[in-house]
Amino acid sequence: MLTARGEESEKVRGLATGADDYIVKPFSVPELLARVRALLRRANPERVALVLSIGDIELDREKKRVSRNGRPIDLGPTEYRLLEFLMERPGRVFSREQLLDGVWGSDIYIDERTVDVHVGRLRKAINRGHMSDPIRTVRGAGYALDDRFGRPS
Numbered sequence: 001m002l003t004a005r006g007e008e009s010e011k012v013r014g015l016a017t018g019a020d021d022y023i024v025k026p027f028s029v030p031e032l033l034a035r036v037r038a039l040l041r042r043a044n045p046e047r048v049a050l051v052l053s054i055g056d057i058e059l060d061r062e063k064k065r066v067s068r069n070g071r072p073i074d075l076g077p078t079e080y081r082l083l084e085f086l087m088e089r090p091g092r093v094f095s096r097e098q099l100l101d102g103v104w105g106s107d108i109y110i111d112e113r114t115v116d117v118h119v120g121r122l123r124k125a126i127n128r129g130h131m132s133d134p135i136r137t138v139r140g141a142g143y144a145l146d147d148r149f150g151r152p153s
Contacts, residue, residue: 094144098142
């Protein structure tokens with residue numbers, strides 16, 4: 001909650017009615033960002049982890065590097081963001097429209113079939129050498145990163 005009311009009773013009331021945090025104006029942007037990151041860490045730790053991994057695929061957000069089985073994978077910026085988006089939510093099926101909004105942003109108009117092209121490029125890059133494909137196509141629904149990928153059957 002962002003507010004100009006700084007009295008203790010107002011803070012208590014705001015937190016008691018469901019606010020996760022209470023920040024009084026004026027506030028600094030770095031403090032606000034730090035509080036948002038802290039909330040995200042508690043609510044959904046994989047969304048803010050520095051290294052994401054599923055099966056033998058590892059994505060390092062600090063270094064902007066992806067590897068599979070310890071071997072580096074060269075990805076373009078869009079394929080990197082697409083993989084990152086899918087790795088944050090393994091198992092969840094996303095429609096083309098949801099992927100466009102999540103990876104490209106909702107303020108850009110791109111044809112939905114563009115998603116298919118980039119998923120194809122991502123698959124080609126991460127599946128070199130007869131490795132199993134972690135990206136699952138769900139007919140009529142969209143794409144998902146298989147949450148069972150890398151687990152023994």
